[in-house]
Amino acid sequence: MEKDITVFVIDDEMEILKMLENHLKKSGFKNVRTFSNPLDGLKSYNGSNADIVLLDIMMPQMDGIEVLDKLKEKNKDLRVVMMTAYSTLDRVLKSHKIGADSYVLKPFKSLKDVSSKIEEVLAEK
Numbered sequence: 125m126e127k128d129i130t131v132f133v134i135d136d137e138m139e140i141l142k143m144l145e146n147h148l149k150k151s152g153f154k155n156v157r158t159f160s161n162p163l164d165g166l167k168s169y170n171g172s173n174a175d176i177v178l179l180d181i182m183m184p185q186m187d188g189i190e191v192l193d194k195l196k197e198k199n200k201d202l203r204v205v206m207m208t209a210y211s212t213l214d215r216v217l218k219s220h221k222i223g224a225d226s227y228v229l230k231p232f233k234s235l236k237d238v239s240s241k242i243e244e245v246l247a248e249k
Contacts, residue, residue, distance in 0.1 A: 175246065
């Protein structure tokens with residue numbers, strides 16, 4: 125079943141972007157946009173053209189927490205799921221304080237966990 129939901133995926137690892145894009149499209153999310161540079165993702169987000177963002181915390185161009193803050197400036201109600209291999213309590217707490225809805229750990233145990241997390245967060249609206 126196709127879901128009329130736009131998902132932005134921001135991660136500096138191309139393999140992760142391709143893997144998530146393919147999985148999300150197979151899971152019925154018909155509008156998936158990927159960005160390997162967080163600055164491109166920020167420029168592309170206009171405050172209403174994404175329903176949810178999957179956002180890596182650790183990126184060389186710009187820290188994911190800073191990206192989260194800038195996204196929330198554009199739309200405080202934007203749903204955001206942080207992705208991290210660095211699951212320090214400090215980073216998770218900081219991202220939740222800024223407005224992240226949830227997080228998933230990398231490497232992913234299963235890609236189904238990611239699509240389930242998106243559906244779970246969107247259902248909380």
